[in-house]
Amino acid sequence: MSNKVIQAIKSSGILGAIGSLTVLLFGGWSGTVIGWLMGTAAGFTSCQQQKIYDPKTGATIGGFAGLGLGIWLAVASVLEGVLIRPFSGQSAVALPITLMYGICSLAIATLTAALMGALQGLPGEKQRQATLVTLAFVLILFPFIDIQAKTGWIATVVQIQIFIMLALGLNITVGFAGLLDLGYAAFFAIGAYTTALLSSPQLNLAWNFWLVLPIAAGVAAIAGVILGTPTLRLKGDYLAIVTLGFGEIIPVVFRNLTAIRIDEPISKIIASLLGKPELVWCLVGCDRPFNLTGGEAGINPIGRPSLPIIGTFSTGNYFPWYYLILCLVVFAYFMISRLRDSRLGRAWNAMREDELAASAMGINLVKTKLSAFAMGATFSGFAGAFYAAYISAIFPSVFDFSVSVIILCMVILGGLGNMIGVILGGIIIMSADRLYLPQLAQVLKGFMNTFVLPRIAIPQLRDFLATSLDPIQMRLFLFGLTLVVMMIVRPEGLIPDKVHQAELHEDAKELTVDS
Numbered sequence: 001m002s003n004k005v006i007q008a009i010k011s012s013g014i015l016g017a018i019g020s021l022t023v024l025l026f027g028g029w030s031g032t033v034i035g036w037l038m039g040t041a042a043g044f045t046s047c048q049q050q051k052i053y054d055p056k057t058g059a060t061i062g063g064f065a066g067l068g069l070g071i072w073l074a075v076a077s078v079l080e081g082v083l084i085r086p087f088s089g090q091s092a093v094a095l096p097i098t099l100m101y102g103i104c105s106l107a108i109a110t111l112t113a114a115l116m117g118a119l120q121g122l123p124g125e126k127q128r129q130a131t132l133v134t135l136a137f138v139l140i141l142f143p144f145i146d147i148q149a150k151t152g153w154i155a156t157v158v159q160i161q162i163f164i165m166l167a168l169g170l171n172i173t174v175g176f177a178g179l180l181d182l183g184y185a186a187f188f189a190i191g192a193y194t195t196a197l198l199s200s201p202q203l204n205l206a207w208n209f210w211l212v213l214p215i216a217a218g219v220a221a222i223a224g225v226i227l228g229t230p231t232l233r234l235k236g237d238y239l240a241i242v243t244l245g246f247g248e249i250i251p252v253v254f255r256n257l258t259a260i261r262i263d264e265p266i267s268k269i270i271a272s273l274l275g276k277p278e279l280v281w282c283l284v285g286c287d288r289p290f291n292l293t294g295g296e297a298g299i300n301p302i303g304r305p306s307l308p309i310i311g312t313f314s315t316g317n318y319f320p321w322y323y324l325i326l327c328l329v330v331f332a333y334f335m336i337s338r339l340r341d342s343r344l345g346r347a348w349n350a351m352r353e354d355e356l357a358a359s360a361m362g363i364n365l366v367k368t369k370l371s372a373f374a375m376g377a378t379f380s381g382f383a384g385a386f387y388a389a390y391i392s393a394i395f396p397s398v399f400d401f402s403v404s405v406i407i408l409c410m411v412i413l414g415g416l417g418n419m420i421g422v423i424l425g426g427i428i429i430m431s432a433d434r435l436y437l438p439q440l441a442q443v444l445k446g447f448m449n450t451f452v453l454p455r456i457a458i459p460q461l462r463d464f465l466a467t468s469l470d471p472i473q474m475r476l477f478l479f480g481l482t483l484v485v486m487m488i489v490r491p492e493g494l495i496p497d498k499v500h501q502a503e504l505h506e507d508a509k510e511l512t513v514d515s
Contacts, residue, residue, distance in 0.1 A: 062117015183247020
C-alpha cells in the first residue's frame, strides 16, 4: 500500500504544477475551482496504473494524490496573495484570507480525488458508469461553480470547446485515415459563412438556427468531397500542399465575393460573337453587382438560436452557449467513436497503415478517402455554424492558415488517433492561448510598470521593454517550442493511440530485443 500511495503522490506533481500556476496568475477562489477539477483528474489518473480491488483502497490512493495536489494549491494561494499581488502593482491580500483560500483548495482537492479514487474501486461496468456520471456532473455544474467563484472562465471554456470539436473532426482525416490536411480551417469557414448567409439580412433570409445547423454541416461535407476528389492519387507532402492551397483559397474567395454579376452563358457567347453586348441576358446583379459576403467587413448581424423557455441566446448570458456547444461536442464524440469502431473506421485504419495492402484486401480507396474528408469536414461545419451564431458576425481574416496549424497542433500534442488525447491537446493549447497567456501578460505588465520601467533612465530601452515583453505576441513561438520539445521527448503525443505508439517506438523495441 505504501508504494501505491507514494506513486499516487508523485503522479499528482504535474497537475500540482499546472494548478499552482493557475492560482499564482488568477488568485482568489480559482484554487478551489482548480482543486475541484484537477482533484477529480488526480483521483482518476492515480488509480489507472494500479490494481484497485475495492473502493476503500481507491479512496486512499486518490486521497493521497489529492493531498499532494492540494499542498501545491495551498502554497500557491499564499504566495499569490502575499507576494505576487504586490509585485504586480495590486494590493496585498491579508494572510488569514489567503490561508482560507489555500485550506479550501486543499480540502476540495483531497475530497474530490478520494471520491473519484473510490469510484475506481467499483467492480466491472459499475466503475465505468460511475466515472461517466461524475464527469457529466462536473461538466454540468461548472458554469454555476464558475459564477460563484467569480473566476470568469466560462467564456473561454466555450471557445475551447469550439476548437475541441474542430480537433475531433481533423482527427478523423489525419489520425484515423492518415491524410495530412493543412487546410482544415476552410471547412470551418464554409460552415460559418453558410450559417451567416442563411440567417442574416445579407440575403434577406432569416432561417431558424436549428435548421441551418445541419445544412452548414452538409455543405461543409460536400466541400470535403470536392477537396478530396482531386487528391485521390496524392499522399504525404503532395497532399499537404494541395490542402494548404485549398485552405488559402477559401478565405480569399469569401473576401472577394463583393461584386457578383451572373450572365446567361449561351447569350453571352452569342453576344460576344456578334459584337452586341446588349444581347446578354443577365440573371443576377443586373442593375448593380451583388455583394454576397461583405468582403473584409464580413456579415453582421447573424441570427442566433432560441428555445421556448430560454428565449433567444444573448451575448452576455454564456449559460445556453456553454450547454449547446457541450451537447455538440458530446454528439461529435459519440458519432466519431461509432465511426471509428465501424467497418468504415477499420477501412480508414487499414488505408493509413498501407494503401496498397488495403486495396488488395478489397477496400475501395476512393470511397474511403472521400468519406474521411467528408466526415472530418462535417464536424468542422457544425463548429463553424455555432461560431457564427455565437459571435453574431463573421470575417474572412478569422480563418487564416494559423487556425489550421493550431488545430493540427492539438491533434499531434494530444495523440494522433486517440480521441481523449485530442480533447486533452485542445484543452491545453486553447487554455494557454486564451486563458493563461492574457493573464500572464497582465501580471507581467503590472510588474514592469511597478518595479522595472520606473527604474530605467534610457527612454528607448524603456519603450522597448514595455512593448516587447508581451507573452501574447510570443504565442506562436511558445507553441512551436512546445511542439519541438514534444517531438523530442514524446513524439506519439500525451495520450497516444497504441498503433502510433508502437510505430514510433519500433526501433527502440528492436534495439532492446537485439541487446
